[in-house]
Amino acid sequence: MSTFQAPRGTYDLLPPDSATFLAVREAISAPLRDSGYGYIETPGFENVELFARGVGESTDIVSKEMYAFTTKGGDELALRPEGTASVLRATLEANLHKAGSLPVKLWYSGSYYRYERPQKGRYRHFSQVGAEAIGMEDPALDAELIILADQAYRALGLRNFRILLNSLGDKECRPVYRAALQEFLAGLDLDEDTVRRAEINPLRVLDDKRDAVQKQLAGAPALRDYLCEACKAYHEQVRELLTAAGVVFEDDEKLVRGLDYYTRTTFEFVHDGLGSQSAVGGGGRYDGLSEMIGGPALPSVGWALGVDRTVLALQAEGITLELPSSTSVFAVPLGEETRRVLFGVVTDLRKAGVAADFAFGGKGLKAAMKAANRSGAKYALIAGERDLAEGVVQLKDMVSGEQTAVALEGIVEAVRSRLA
Numbered sequence: 001m002s003t004f005q006a007p008r009g010t011y012d013l014l015p016p017d018s019a020t021f022l023a024v025r026e027a028i029s030a031p032l033r034d035s036g037y038g039y040i041e042t043p044g045f046e047n048v049e050l051f052a053r054g055v056g057e058s059t060d061i062v063s064k065e066m067y068a069f070t071t072k073g074g075d076e077l078a079l080r081p082e083g084t085a086s087v088l089r090a091t092l093e094a095n096l097h098k099a100g101s102l103p104v105k106l107w108y109s110g111s112y113y114r115y116e117r118p119q120k121g122r123y124r125h126f127s128q129v130g131a132e133a134i135g136m137e138d139p140a141l142d143a144e145l146i147i148l149a150d151q152a153y154r155a156l157g158l159r160n161f162r163i164l165l166n167s168l169g170d171k172e173c174r175p176v177y178r179a180a181l182q183e184f185l186a187g188l189d190l191d192e193d194t195v196r197r198a199e200i201n202p203l204r205v206l207d208d209k210r211d212a213v214q215k216q217l218a219g220a221p222a223l224r225d226y227l228c229e230a231c232k233a234y235h236e237q238v239r240e241l242l243t244a245a246g247v248v249f250e251d252d253e254k255l256v257r258g259l260d261y262y263t264r265t266t267f268e269f270v271h272d273g274l275g276s277q278s279a280v281g282g283g284g285r286y287d288g289l290s291e292m293i294g295g296p297a298l299p300s301v302g303w304a305l306g307v308d309r310t311v312l313a314l315q316a317e318g319i320t321l322e323l324p325s326s327t328s329v330f331a332v333p334l335g336e337e338t339r340r341v342l343f344g345v346v347t348d349l350r351k352a353g354v355a356a357d358f359a360f361g362g363k364g365l366k367a368a369m370k371a372a373n374r375s376g377a378k379y380a381l382i383a384g385e386r387d388l389a390e391g392v393v394q395l396k397d398m399v400s401g402e403q404t405a406v407a408l409e410g411i412v413e414a415v416r417s418r419l420a
Contacts, residue, residue, distance in 0.1 A: 009123050010125040019323045019326070020311055020314070021127065024156065024307050024314075024321075027152050027155050028149075028310070029107055030155070032148060035144065037105040038105065039107060042080070042083070042108070042110075043080075043086070044079060046077065046080055046086055047076065048068050048077060049076070050086070050293060051066060051080075051082075054085035054088070054293050055085060056261065061114060065115045066078050066081050067081075067113050079112075080112055080113065082112060083108055083128060083130040083304055084132060087108060087130070087132050088295070091106070091134055091298075102135035103300070105134075107129065107130065107132075108130050109130075110127070111127055112126055113126075120275075120312070127308055128305060128307060129305050129307060130302060131148070131303055132302035133300060133301050133302065135299070136299060137287060142301050146163065146303075149305060150163065153269070153310070156319070157319045158313055158314065159317065160271060160313075161269055161280065161313065162250055163247065163269055164249070164267060165239070165242075165251055166251065166253060166265075167227060167265060168284070169231050169263070170231055170263050170287065172228050172231075173226055173227050177226035178202055178203070181202040182199075184219070184221055190205075194208065194213065203223075204256065206254055207256040234264055252268075262284040262285065262286055263284075263285050263286060263287045264287065265284050266283075267282055267283060269282060271309070277309065279306075280306055280309040280310055280313050281303060281305030283301070283302050284303075286302070325378070326375075327355050328355045329349055330371070331380075331381040332359045334383065334385070335385045338387070339362070341383070342393070345411055345412070354415055359372070378397070379395055379396060379397060380398055381393050381395060381411070393406055393408055393411050394406075395418075
């Protein structure tokens, strides 16, 4: 019988590579935790209608890529294709917007699911870290989130990424532009699906990556020419705040992003070393999303950064993260009695906050020391029956090879002092 394999388009995170993924998540979330964002975790599936209303029925995410299913009880559910709608739903359900001062600032990390055509950097199961600032319209919030993402990427050592920035207008000026764009699109030679998309949300057609469509869009009306004065002023404030913070960005009037809920500020982080899958993260303002899913008016802004693609970006720049060893001390017992004693020492070390591991399986000295080397431990604790009779343990520096006899009762303090 053949063994099972991971479903097509998915992957397993395994050591030692998984340590890099954890380090990326930590680097992205660290600036958020230092800026007043609290952690939130939502279910891996939600009601289909949440995403149909929030993300938008005209999007590829909902119309083609969402994993939707009917439960045994008849509920229509979907695996979450993105995080914002779920976080906003949870905020409304728990009345977080009524619990204290606004904005409600939240960050999250988890797996998301889309039925994609699998390729490098585009998977059916992928990992993101996201952040949302809910309940306030303030260009400083938009700028803060972009700055925090920029800070996270630079902390990882990334340099060859670009920030694309645009404004999509609001409910006052967007309808005027929408009508002008629909009139323009009506004169083009578009396939049936694209015509349908143009009727629901014509801005989505601008995001079409096909050359045949892009060539026809050459003379399309530009959104910047239709922005109302309020949107122009708001966008200029975002730009000024980013510039003052030393964050370099590029204005991109065609930047739409793949979700229907964005208003005003929209942005994307792209890395030119990743080929066609160059977007490593992005987001924007979504002032009307709360009302779309049945809540009160809660102007909000947020982003999601792809952990998978950030790891690929690190590889493209040849960056290897300095990861701390998961083990500081590795115990090597030689004999049954020393096995019992050293296992107790390892337990005491762990209680004292020292990362320690043990040579399981009764390995001989040679095999046990190989295991100690593989663990990355700085020190090995080695003891035989004679050492035990003398009340000592041999403490070996795995780098220099220097070995010292240390009294058994003082081993925990001896190890902690050396590691300090």
